[in-house]
Amino acid sequence: MTDFVATKSLFHIPEGVIYLDGNSLGMLPKTAANRAKEMIEQEWGEMLIRGWNDAKWMEQPERVGNLVARLIGAASGTVVMGDTLSIKVYQALASALEMRPDRKVVVSDNGNFPTDLYMADGLIKSLDRGHVLKTPNPEDVESLINEDLAVLMLTQVDYRTGRMHDMKRITDLAHAAGALVIWDLAHSAGAVPVDLAGCNADFAVGCTYKYLNGGPGAPAFIYVRPDHAKVARPALSGWLGHAAPFAFDPDYTPAPDVSRMRVGTPPVIQMAVLEEAMKAWDGVEMADIRKRSIELCEQFIAGVEASCPMLELASPRNPDERGSQVSFKFDQGYAVMQALIARGVIGDFRAPDVIRFGFTPLYIDNNDVDGAVKILAEIMETKAWDKPEFHKRNAVT
Numbered sequence: 001m002t003d004f005v006a007t008k009s010l011f012h013i014p015e016g017v018i019y020l021d022g023n024s025l026g027m028l029p030k031t032a033a034n035r036a037k038e039m040i041e042q043e044w045g046e047m048l049i050r051g052w053n054d055a056k057w058m059e060q061p062e063r064v065g066n067l068v069a070r071l072i073g074a075a076s077g078t079v080v081m082g083d084t085l086s087i088k089v090y091q092a093l094a095s096a097l098e099m100r101p102d103r104k105v106v107v108s109d110n111g112n113f114p115t116d117l118y119m120a121d122g123l124i125k126s127l128d129r130g131h132v133l134k135t136p137n138p139e140d141v142e143s144l145i146n147e148d149l150a151v152l153m154l155t156q157v158d159y160r161t162g163r164m165h166d167m168k169r170i171t172d173l174a175h176a177a178g179a180l181v182i183w184d185l186a187h188s189a190g191a192v193p194v195d196l197a198g199c200n201a202d203f204a205v206g207c208t209y210k211y212l213n214g215g216p217g218a219p220a221f222i223y224v225r226p227d228h229a230k231v232a233r234p235a236l237s238g239w240l241g242h243a244a245p246f247a248f249d250p251d252y253t254p255a256p257d258v259s260r261m262r263v264g265t266p267p268v269i270q271m272a273v274l275e276e277a278m279k280a281w282d283g284v285e286m287a288d289i290r291k292r293s294i295e296l297c298e299q300f301i302a303g304v305e306a307s308c309p310m311l312e313l314a315s316p317r318n319p320d321e322r323g324s325q326v327s328f329k330f331d332q333g334y335a336v337m338q339a340l341i342a343r344g345v346i347g348d349f350r351a352p353d354v355i356r357f358g359f360t361p362l363y364i365d366n367n368d369v370d371g372a373v374k375i376l377a378e379i380m381e382t383k384a385w386d387k388p389e390f391h392k393r394n395a396v397t
């Protein structure tokens with residue numbers, strides 16, 4: 001059994017803060033600052049260029065990839081780190097489209113995070129081969145799975161509502177129609193159990209600054225099914241994805257495995273912090289995370305619905321259909337969230353009217369949920385949110 005008292009003690013929790021935004025930016029693991037200092041002073045400062053060999057910076061993207069792999073049901077050697085999630089979406093889609101040259105339809109859904117759709121649209125324009133991107137409502141995706149479909153590109157957990165796609169079922173349906181599937185695990189990795197190998201998913205991508213606590217700007221990951229990893233052509237054919245980067249061959253030969261999805265020099269300092277943060281998962285079972293996450297979300301929904309009748313649940317009520325977040329709708333949601341943050345309860349707001357709360361069992365417990373419900377109820381009852389300062393929009397919401 002996972003010891004959640006022990007995992008909570010690994011994180012720096014600012015005084016007076018109840019942090020329900022680990023789905024946007026995870027908390028700071030206490031040892032991360034020391035690791036960053038040591039990396040900068042001992043490795044960069046003393047080793048200089050020798051760090052690539054002596055501190056094994058070169059293997060870092062694969063080494064950290066293996067730590068992430070365990071949490072998403074992927075075998076060792078099938079996940080590699082680097083770049084940002086937007087870039088990884090582009091890479092996965094470019095490779096997948098090339099593997100289905102006779103098909104022209106890409107399906108996602110209109111609940112997907114905009115950058116995934118923007119990247120797909122940009123790639124389709126660059127290819128200029130007549131591909132079309134379709135974005136039905138999430139619940140209508142299955143009706144577009146047919147013989148025209150080249151690639152189904154979905155985010156498993158909807159960033160706004162927490163609605164969750166059935167990965168196994170949808171992957172099976174798409175495969176039966178001859179299509180490939182890319183799963184974006186931005187709100188899944190570290191939040192819900194994922195079984196990429198068991199689902200036979202073709203590609204998966206995700207970020208590490210959300211539930212994996214890698215810090216702002218932490219690198220993304222990409223999974224390529226081992227049989228595809230031998231043949232998928234990398235659209236971004238950078239030198240570190242080459243089979244032998246230091247041969248300095250003028251011709252590009254991709255690495256024989258997922259390492260071909262590496263592009264250029266990795267963010268070594270940031271990845272050292274992420275590698276340290278991944279230690280919080282030692283001894284943690286995703287099944288325990290899921291059980292606890294559901295318990296915390298249910299407690300929050302019950303508390304809010306009992307004390308704030310003006311808030312409307314925007315997430316699925318059935319926990320089996322929900323990720324590790326809960327959203328409510330309210331016209332003045334932005335101001336409500338600002339009032340909450342002023343009281344130390346940190347969640348976030350997604351336009352037009354959604355207030356969103358992430359539940360991260362590694363460091364959120366039942367007392368935090370109680371405290372957050374109490375403060376939200378007070379703010380709603382007293383209309384404390386209706387002050388000019390809470391209506392002023394910031395750049396990041």
Ligand SMILES: *Cc1c(COP(=O)(O)O)cnc(C)c1O
Pocket residue numbers: 084085086087112113115116155159184186187207220
């Ligand atoms: C958070 C998130 C992103 C962010 O992409 P970056 O390139 O890391 O900025 C992309 N897609 C989804 C589905 C997300 O939830």
